Every structure is written in C-alpha cells, then in structure tokens.
Amino acid sequence: MRLIHAVxxxxxxxxxxxxxxxxxTMGNLHAGHVALAExxxxxxxxxxxxxxxxxxxxxxxxxxxxxxxxxxxDCAQLEAAGTDIVFAPDVHEMYPEPQTFSVEPxxxxxxxxxxxxxxxxxxxxxxxxxxxxxxxRYAVFGKKDYQQLFILKGLVRQFNLPIVMVxxxxxxxxxxxxxxxxxGYLTAGERTEAPRLYRLLRAAADRIIAGERNFAGIEDHVxxxxxxxxWIVDYVSVRNRATLLAPGTDDERFIILVAARLGITxxxxxxxx
Numbered sequence: 407m408r409l410i411h412a413v414x415x416x417x418x419x420x421x422x423x424x425x426x427x428x429x430x431t432m433g434n435l436h437a438g439h440v441a442l443a444e445x446x447x448x449x450x451x452x453x454x455x456x457x458x459x460x461x462x463x464x465x466x467x468x469x470x471x472x473x474x475x476x477x478x479x480d481c482a483q484l485e486a487a488g489t490d491i492v493f494a495p496d497v498h499e500m501y502p503e504p505q506t507f508s509v510e511p512x513x514x515x516x517x518x519x520x521x522x523x524x525x526x527x528x529x530x531x532x533x534x535x536x537x538x539x540x541x542x543r544y545a546v547f548g549k550k551d552y553q554q555l556f557i558l559k560g561l562v563r564q565f566n567l568p569i570v571m572v573x574x575x576x577x578x579x580x581x582x583x584x585x586x587x588x589x590g591y592l593t594a595g596e597r598t599e600a601p602r603l604y605r606l607l608r609a610a611a612d613r614i615i616a617g618e619r620n621f622a623g624i625e626d627h628v629x630x631x632x633x634x635x636x637w638i639v640d641y642v643s644v645r646n647r648a649t650l651l652a653p654g655t656d657d658e659r660f661i662i663l664v665a666a667r668l669g670i671t672x673x674x675x676x677x678x679x
Contacts, residue, residue: 411493426452426541429455440483440486455491518665611678
C-alpha cells in the first residue's frame with residue numbers, strides 16, 4: 407500500500423485509472439470504516455482511502471483539536487482491508503488559499519445542520535475537492551451519516567459527476583450501538599446507556615410499520631425517553647426517505663433520524679422503515 411500526502415503525486419499515481427473506488431474518512435478508523443474499504447474493493451481498483459480531519463466542518467467549541475489522529479494505525483487497518491493508496495494531505499494541501507470557495511447544499515440548515523451551522527457546507531466542500539483530486543468511478547459512504555449521504559448524492563447529481571455512489575449499511579456493535587469514532591469519548595457508564603438510542607429507534611420504526619402515522623407523537627416519545635435517561639436531545643425527526651422532507655400521511659417509505667448528546671459525546675443514528 408502506498409501513502410501519499412501531495413495532490414500532484416496522487417494524480418500521477420492514478421493517471422489513466424478509470425475504475426478507482428474511493429472511501430473518504432477523517433481517520434481514527436473503526437470496523438465500519440474497514441468495511442467501507444472492503445466494499446470499495448469489490449467495486450473497483452485501485453482502492454483509495456483519504457484521511458483528513460477537515461476543519462471546515464467543525465464549528466466553534468467542537469472537537470476539531472481533540473479529534474484523534476491515528477494515521478499509522480489507520481494505515482495498517484486499511485492495508486489489511488485491501489486498500490491500495492492512502493491519501494493523507496495536510497490542511498495547506500487541501501486549502502492552499504486563505505479564502506476557500508464553499509458549497510452550500512440544500513437541506514444544509516436542517517436536522518444536524520440546524521445544530522451545527524456550516525457543517526454540511528464544510529462536508530460538501532471537502533468532498534467535492536476530494537472527488538476532483540481522486541476522480542473516482544465509485545465512492546463508498548455509510549448510511550449512519552444519512553443526511554450527509556443524502557446531501558452528497560445530491561452534490562454528485564448537481565455537478566454531473568461521473569461517480570457511482572455506493573451506500574453501505576450501518577455497522578453496529580453487538581448491543582446495537584452504531585460504530586463511530588466518537589464512541590471512544592464515552593465513559594464506561596455512558597457506553598452501557600448508549601444502546602438505548604437504537605432500541606428506541608427500532609421501537610419507533612415498529613410503530614410506523616404497523617401503520618401509526620402520528621409522527622409528532624412518535625418523535626416526542628423517543629425524545630422524552632432519552633431526556634429521562636440523561637440525554638440532551640438535538641432532534642428526533644421522521645422524514646420521507648426519498649426527499650428528507652417532512653412526511654405526508656400517504657407516504658410509504660420513511661426514515662427516523664436522531665441526534666443526542668450523552669455526556670460530552672454527540673451520537674447520531676437512524677433507521678429506515
């Protein structure tokens with residue numbers, strides 16, 4: 407496996423490649439990231455993974471400075487998963503100019519965007535830059551960050567990018583907690599409490615599948631249960647799965663999205679129903 411830090415070297419390494427599969431990450435990898443790399447290897451070659459902690463998607467007071475940087479361990483995991491190239495640029499390589507053009511996608515101010523202003527502009531901007539640098543045929547993203555996936559699929563359509571977006575199911579621990587780099591912030595007691603999030607999502611999904619359409623009542627119940635157990639809830643929202651807009655009673659495909667804080671750790675999850 408080859409570790410590359412410069413865009414010029416990356417482009418030289420990928421010159422003439424037409425079936426590149428790409429997995430963008432911020433590093434501090436877990437089994438979910440490794441699964442994305444393995445999925446990428448089934449779609450195209452070479453497999454490129456990027457590791458870049460993107461300052462544009464962190465707001466004031468968020469965890470940019472303490473976000474773990476574990477490049478050596480990340481590279482070992484990616485190499486074992488069959489990755490061919492790891493692209494790990496520094497901030498100046500990604501943003502060589504002091505003023506950065508940014509992309510403001512639709513729905514960027516809703517759900518997570520309402521609680522993290524500028525986050526999705528930062529995500530869309532860095533991913534568009536990475537797409538331009540790697541020029542992949544396939545790009546693999548997990549469904550855990552469902553709003554991010556939705557926005558980036560729209561980005562590919564709007565900019566007419568010749569990229570196939572590959573959606574990967576959320577990887578979970580045995581107790582249901584969605585794998586996340588930020589799970590490492592949880593204390594032992596919080597880690598025991600954290601699976602409640604997914605249990606409540608599953609129960610809410612069962613109510614919708616059974617035909618209940620009181621979406622506000624379902625949202626309130628999940629939020630209340632979390633609050634009663636010490637969580638600080640950002641949002642619980644039932645949405646139309648295809649549009650991420652508020653659902654109508656005649657809709658048939660839904661997704662429930664939630665973001666809540668347990669101690670210092672902000673967890674997100676979702677379930678399709």
